[in-house]
Amino acid sequence: MYSPVDVHCRFGNDARMPPTGRPAERRLAAVERALRVLDAFLRVRGDAGTTELSRLTGINASTVSRTLSTLVDAGYVEHVPDTGRYRLGTHLLALSNHVLAGLDLRVLARPHLEALEAEVGETATLSLPSDPDAITVDFVPSRETVASVARIGRASIAHATATGKVMLAFAGGFMIAVALCSVRMMKPFWTTKFWRTGT
Numbered sequence: 001m002y003s004p005v006d007v008h009c010r011f012g013n014d015a016r017m018p019p020t021g022r023p024a025e026r027r028l029a030a031v032e033r034a035l036r037v038l039d040a041f042l043r044v045r046g047d048a049g050t051t052e053l054s055r056l057t058g059i060n061a062s063t064v065s066r067t068l069s070t071l072v073d074a075g076y077v078e079h080v081p082d083t084g085r086y087r088l089g090t091h092l093l094a095l096s097n098h099v100l101a102g103l104d105l106r107v108l109a110r111p112h113l114e115a116l117e118a119e120v121g122e123t124a125t126l127s128l129p130s131d132p133d134a135i136t137v138d139f140v141p142s143r144e145t146v147a148s149v150a151r152i153g154r155a156s157i158a159h160a161t162a163t164g165k166v167m168l169a170f171a172g173g174f175m176i177a178v179a180l181c182s183v184r185m186m187k188p189f190w191t192t193k194f195w196r197t198g199t
Contacts, residue, residue, distance in 0.1 A: 047085035
């Protein structure tokens with residue numbers, strides 16, 4: 001690896017240091033202060049003033065004021081002219097949407113599925129709400145001799161499966177109404193089956 005002196009001598013002032021494959025160890029104090037100011041908004045309801053943010057972060061008010069000015073200019077914070085206070089800016093929504101778009105739910109959930117299967121010994125499934133049932137997008141099969149069978153893309157009937165019932169417990173009125181309609185449509189079949197078999 002080149003030393004800073006070697007880089008300057010060989011390539012000039014505009015040369016870039018060869019990549020090391022890991023983040024730099026030195027940190028920028030100004031950036032850390034800006035992040036502390038942004039995080040402070042999580043501890044207040046609604047808008048916040050310079051003095052309040054200074055108290056929450058432990059940064060003097062003049063530095064907070066300059067930091068807010070920079071954040072406003074970049075769209076991370078918005079200034080409210082009527083009150084002189086500040087709120088988080090909409091540019092943060094663009095960043096959060098970009099993060100969410102890059103997340104793979106299956107990758108995030110996989111360790112939890114494996115831990116659940118190891119704890120209870122049953123097949124653990126990951127399902128997403130669909131219309132009207134839940135759809136299996138990943139699963140960890142049970143290691144027991146007798147185990148339930150899961151398949152990617154298989155629907156879990158909302159009113160008749162554990163996954164579906166969990167989904168309905170947190171669903172809105174429309175999804176519950178759809179599930180009730182499907183139950184009413186299948187009721188004659190259930191009645192006949194129960195009368196003939198007793199199961």
